[in-house]
Amino acid sequence: MSAEQNLVIVQDIYAAFARGDLAAVLAYVADDCGDFNVISAAPTRVPWHVNTRGKSGAVRFFEALLGAVEFRAFEPRELAATGDHVYATLRMVMHVRATGRALELAEVVHHFTLKNGKVIRWRATEDTKHTDAAFAS
Numbered sequence: 001m002s003a004e005q006n007l008v009i010v011q012d013i014y015a016a017f018a019r020g021d022l023a024a025v026l027a028y029v030a031d032d033c034g035d036f037n038v039i040s041a042a043p044t045r046v047p048w049h050v051n052t053r054g055k056s057g058a059v060r061f062f063e064a065l066l067g068a069v070e071f072r073a074f075e076p077r078e079l080a081a082t083g084d085h086v087y088a089t090l091r092m093v094m095h096v097r098a099t100g101r102a103l104e105l106a107e108v109v110h111h112f113t114l115k116n117g118k119v120i121r122w123r124a125t126e127d128t129k130h131t132d133a134a135f136a137s
Contacts (some may be wrong), residue, residue, distance in 0.1 A: 010079060044128055050064060
């Protein structure tokens with residue numbers, strides 16, 4: 001698929017996530033998807049900072065994320081595609097259920113790798129120390 005087609009797929013994924021349609025998001029994830037995780041150099045208390053693989057891993061990731069926070073803002077910003085890779089920056093504001101704290105991530109980076117219209121790898125970078133602090137008791 002072309003870079004432009006892959007970019008449209010990622011835009012569709014974000015639109016589905018924003019409207020709460022997790023089934024539509026997961027329809028784009030390959031059953032044998034490789035890494036599906038947030039990159040973290042150290043362990044955290046954050047439920048979605050888990051190393052997962054496959055569509056079942058993506059389900060586990062989203063269950064952990066959506067179980068832990070309520071989104072107040074989910075704003076994909078810049079998106080760029082080259083070949084099978086799509087990169088995006090996002091701003092997210094969340095309410096952490098366990099602590100009642102607000103968590104703002106001003107610039108998260110997502111890296112999608114796609115093949116035949118499916119996500120075969122997804123990695124995210126975020127300020128994991130800042131995120132972890134929102135879960136501190």
